[in-house]
Amino acid sequence: MSMGQEVRYRVRGGRPLNGTAFIQGAKNAVLPMIGAALLAAKGRTVLRNVPIIEDVRRALELAEHVGARVEFHEAERTIVIDASQLGDPERAVLPAHIAARFRGSVLFVPALMHRMGQARIEGVGGCNLGSRNLDFHYRGFARLGAEVTEDDERNHIQVTSRNLRGGHLYLDTPSHTGTENLIMAAVLAPGTTVIEHAALEPEVIDVIEFLTRMGARIRGGGTGFITVEGVEELTAVEHTIMSDRIDAGVFAMMAAATGGEVSLVGANLEHLGVARWKLEQMGVEFAQQGAVLHVHRDPGTTLRPINAVTSPYPGFATDLQSPLMALATLAEGESYIHEAIYDGRFALADELTKMGAKIEVDGTRAIVHGPTALRGTEVVAHDLRTGAALVLAGLVADGETCVAPGYLVDRGHSQFASRLAALGAKITREERA
Ligand SMILES: CC(=O)N[C@H]1[C@@H](OP(=O)(O)OP(=O)(O)OC[C@H]2O[C@@H](n3ccc(=O)[nH]c3=O)[C@H](O)[C@@H]2O)O[C@H](CO)[C@@H](O)[C@@H]1O
Numbered sequence: 001m002s003m004g005q006e007v008r009y010r011v012r013g014g015r016p017l018n019g020t021a022f023i024q025g026a027k028n029a030v031l032p033m034i035g036a037a038l039l040a041a042k043g044r045t046v047l048r049n050v051p052i053i054e055d056v057r058r059a060l061e062l063a064e065h066v067g068a069r070v071e072f073h074e075a076e077r078t079i080v081i082d083a084s085q086l087g088d089p090e091r092a093v094l095p096a097h098i099a100a101r102f103r104g105s106v107l108f109v110p111a112l113m114h115r116m117g118q119a120r121i122e123g124v125g126g127c128n129l130g131s132r133n134l135d136f137h138y139r140g141f142a143r144l145g146a147e148v149t150e151d152d153e154r155n156h157i158q159v160t161s162r163n164l165r166g167g168h169l170y171l172d173t174p175s176h177t178g179t180e181n182l183i184m185a186a187v188l189a190p191g192t193t194v195i196e197h198a199a200l201e202p203e204v205i206d207v208i209e210f211l212t213r214m215g216a217r218i219r220g221g222g223t224g225f226i227t228v229e230g231v232e233e234l235t236a237v238e239h240t241i242m243s244d245r246i247d248a249g250v251f252a253m254m255a256a257a258t259g260g261e262v263s264l265v266g267a268n269l270e271h272l273g274v275a276r277w278k279l280e281q282m283g284v285e286f287a288q289q290g291a292v293l294h295v296h297r298d299p300g301t302t303l304r305p306i307n308a309v310t311s312p313y314p315g316f317a318t319d320l321q322s323p324l325m326a327l328a329t330l331a332e333g334e335s336y337i338h339e340a341i342y343d344g345r346f347a348l349a350d351e352l353t354k355m356g357a358k359i360e361v362d363g364t365r366a367i368v369h370g371p372t373a374l375r376g377t378e379v380v381a382h383d384l385r386t387g388a389a390l391v392l393a394g395l396v397a398d399g400e401t402c403v404a405p406g407y408l409v410d411r412g413h414s415q416f417a418s419r420l421a422a423l424g425a426k427i428t429r430e431e432r433a
C-alpha cells in the first residue's frame with residue numbers, strides 16, 4: 001500500500017462467526033527476527049510463517065535502507081534476507097520516514113552497532129499509546145560500552161559502539177523489546193552479559209531460539225534472568241515463526257462476541273496466559289486439540305462481566321485489553337479494566353461510546369456498563385488494537401460500522417477482512433486513492 005492511500009474497514013453486524021481461521025505468525029516475533037537476521041555476516045536467512053502486515057513491509061524497507069537484500073514471498077509467507085553486504089557506516093541510519101511508522105524499528109539498533117559500529121535513530125514509531133520510553137534500551141547499550149548521545153533539537157539519537165563487551169544489565173520493568181534488544185547487543189559482545197528482570201513473553205523465547213540456532217549462546221530464556229556468552233559470529237539460518245497470540249485472542253473474542261464456534265489453526269491456549277481464564281469466566285469455552293484451538297460461546301447464554309488488570313506475560317496482555325473492553329460492552333453487568341502498562345490506550349472508550357457503549361474512564365481505569373446494543377457508525381482507529389476492537393464491535397452492531405484509518409489495523413493483522421469473511425462475517429476492506 002502506498003502512503004497516499006486511505007484504507008477503511010466496513011463491517012455489518014449480526015452474523016455469528018463459524019468455521020476455521022488461520023492464525024498468523026507473530027508480529028512481535030518476526031520484527032526482532034528481521035533485526036537479528038542482520039547480525040549474520042554470511043549466508044541468507046529464511047523466515048517462514050511470516051504475517052503479511054504493514055509492520056513487516058516497513059521492517060523490510062528499513063533492512064534494505066541499511067544495505068541488506070530482502071525478498072518477501074507473500075504467497076509462501078516467507079522472507080529471505082541477505083545481510084552480507086552490511087557495513088557502510090554511512091548507511092547506519094534509521095530514517096524517520098520509515099522508522100517512525102512502527103515500533104519494531106528500534107530492534108535494528110544492535111545489528112547496526114555490530115555491523116557498522118554505529119547507529120543513528122531519527123525516529124521510532126509504534127502505536128500512539130501515551131508515553132513509551134526507550135531508556136532501558138539506551139542505558140543497557142551504554143553499560144555494554146556504547147556511547148549514546150542525544151540531539152534534542154532534531155530528536156535524533158546517536159549510538160557509537162567501537163568495542164562492545166559483556167556487562168551486567170537490568171531492566172526497571174521487564175520490557176519486551178528492551179529484553180530482545182539487550183540480548184542482541186550482547187550476543188556478539190566478547191565476555192558474559194547478565195540481564196536481570198528480563199521479559200518472559202513467548203515471542204522473546206522464540207527470538208532466543210532463533211538466535212541460538214544462529215550460534216548465539218543464551219541461557220535462562222523464560223526465567224527472567226538471562227545470561228549471554230558473546231560469540232565471534234552468527235550464521236544465517238531458517239526459522240518458522242511462532243503463531244501470534246494476540247491475533248488468536250482477537251479471533252477468540254470475536255467468536256465470543258458473536259456467539260460463534262471457531263477453530264483457530266496454530267493458536268496455543270497456554271500463550272493466552274491470564275486472558276484465557278478471564279475469557280472462560282465470561283462464558284467462553286476453549287478446547288485445545290493439538291495445534292488447533294477450538295473456541296465456542298453458546299449464543300443462548302449471556303456474557304458475564306469481568307475484572308482485568310494488564311501486566312507483562314503471563315498477565316493479561318495489554319494488546320488484548322482493547323478487544324476485551326469492546327467485548328465487555330456486551331456483558332451483563334459492570335466490568336472493571338485497569339490498564340497498567342500504557343497511559344494512553346483508552347481512546348477506544350470514546351469510539352465505543354459513539355456506538356452506544358457506556359464506559360466511565362478515570363485515568364488508566366475504566367468501568368464498562370453492559371450490556372449495550374451497539375449501533376454501527378464511523379469510528380476512528382487511534383491505534384492497531386483499537387482498530388481490531390472496533391471491528392469486533394462492528395461484528396455485533398446494528399447496521400454498518402466504518403473503521404478508519406485501516407492502515408493501523410493492517411500494521412498488525414494479516415488479511416483481516418478475508419479471514420473474517422471466511423468465518424461468515426460481512427466485512428470489506430476498501431482502499432481509496
Ligand atoms: C514490537 C513489540 O514487540 N511491541 C510490543 C512490546 O512493546 P514494547 O517492547 O515497546 O513494550 P515494553 O514492554 O518495552 O513497554 C512496557 C512499558 O515499559 C515502559 N518502558 C519501556 C522501555 C523503556 O526503556 N522504558 C520504559 O519506561 C513503556 O513506556 C511501557 O509503559 O511489548 C508491549 C507490552 O507487552 C506490547 O504492547 C507491544 O505490542
Ligand SMILES: C=C(OP(=O)(O)O)C(=O)O
Nearest residue numbers: 103104126127319384385
Ligand atoms: C502496541 C502494539 O504494537 P507496537 O509495539 O508495534 O506499537 C500492539 O501490537 O498492540
